Amino acid sequence: MRYGFIGLGNLGGPLALNLCRAGFDLRVHDRDKVNAERHLSAGATWASSPQSLAAACDTMITCLPSPAVSESVLKTVIPSMAAGSTWIEMSTLGRDEILRLAAMAGEHGVRTLELPVTGGVHLAARGEITLLAGGDADLVALHRPALDALGGRLFHMGPLGSAAVIKVITNMLAFIHLVADGEALMLAKRGGLDLAQAWAAIKASSGNSFVHETEGQLILNGSYDIAFTMDLAMKDLGFAADFGREFGVPLDLAGLTLETFSRARKAYGGDAQSTAVVRLLEDALGTDLRAPGFPARLE
Template sequence: MRYGFIGLGTIGRHLAANLQRGGFSLTVHDLHKEAARPLLDHGARWADSPAAVAAASDTVITCLPSPGATQEVLADKDGILSGFADGGSWIEMGTLGRDEIQRFAALAAQQEVKTMEAPVTGGVHLAAQGEITILAGGDKAMFDQHLPALKAMGKEIFHMGPLGSAAVIKVITNMLAFIHLKAVGEALMLAKRGGLDLAQAYHAIAASSGNSFVHETEGQLILNGSYDIGFPMDLALKDLGFAMHFGREFGVPLELASITNQTYVLAKAAYGGKAESPMIVKLLEDALKTDLRAPGFPAKLT
């Protein structure tokens, strides 16, 4: 199976590297060729356009930051769909809304190109280790066909159901992570204002019923002051927007998600859309003029 990979950003570069380490033939493209250098140095082939990637591949994987980027790479001039000669397969590993992935799949089907969604969750450090979780949606036979490649890129692999199913669960997991992050910041501030040693408080929470994946990971990045999770405010607001849309569509009141969304709006106004998403906690630090630094935490997750 010849794979192409387009989108070598914060997450995509690790997914592509893991696919390459798994022994899969790889042709790559990105807006910035330098992002592909480590892959090219290990035998991947460069293509000058998404169409050229498709022409050299049986299946093209994309990991793109927005629906607009997906539209351009998939269907615009020199897009993937113009490059496949006799059909092919397309796997999107970025986060899209359910309606969007289904709309793009319909465009692909007109060119006899099959579609599967496979967004990821778990963070950059797990992507780098090949241990990220992959949430797939689409035809089960297509999922089974590409399962070896998915296993090369991630650890926990879930087939969620028909196309669009993975988009829903991915938005749910991100919504929970953002809510948890807001809660972690408030909990750590209570500990600090209560006179506790923050490092000891972190470890006590990690060993308690109040623990969460977000506390264990992003909690460290708050305490070391880096906030560096490789996920900006703009993407968080995009995903929260998807969650709020699903809440209206499915008739589910999302009170915590709504409050968290407003916190992110305020944080973007304060620090900009490219600021790291854990900086929502800095809003609380700035408001109370109390930092949450603690010694002994690494500069970034490894």
């Protein structure tokens, strides 16, 4: 099975590297060839264009920053993909978008498997990120060896579109937890507690969360460097709001979180780290949340 990978950024880069290290026949392409240096050193082959990559592969994997980029790349490569080949989309798309793009691919005889991931870049680099699959069961089975190499736990959520829904739900929860964790740490700081000890106590308590364990450390370090931007957070929270309206579910907490992120993006810019949403509270109160002994990036 010959795999191709387009999009070697913060998330796609380590995912593609996992395939290289597992010995898969992998060709890679990115707008910036510098992003592919690790992969070429690990045995991947460079493709000079998306079209040449698609023509040389049985399966094309994309991990891209926005639905618009995914659509643009798909339109570019479809004419070069053979009938019966597979497109594995690891970008975060809305349900309607993945269904529409899969239909476009299907007109050329290309089958689609959606495969968004959750857990963070540090888990992708360790090969432990969670995979959320949507598509036909036989397609999941066909690519199971590659999926096992890409990440850790795999959940087949159902037909196409199912993974898009659960990915948006998990991200919505993460952003709510992030804002809440900032408020909790600020209460601890203003209450005169040692922040490092407070972080450890929360981690061992019923109030713990994955976000507290991971992004909480980056807040206390002050780097906020989670390798995920405000723009991406706003995109995912927008998807959640759309689902809330479509499914008739009032999303009060998600709505407040979306408003908070909107203010943070206005204050710090769309390229700012999503974790920096906590800076809104720090700046408003003139109180930082720094504590010694916490990493600038997660390993």
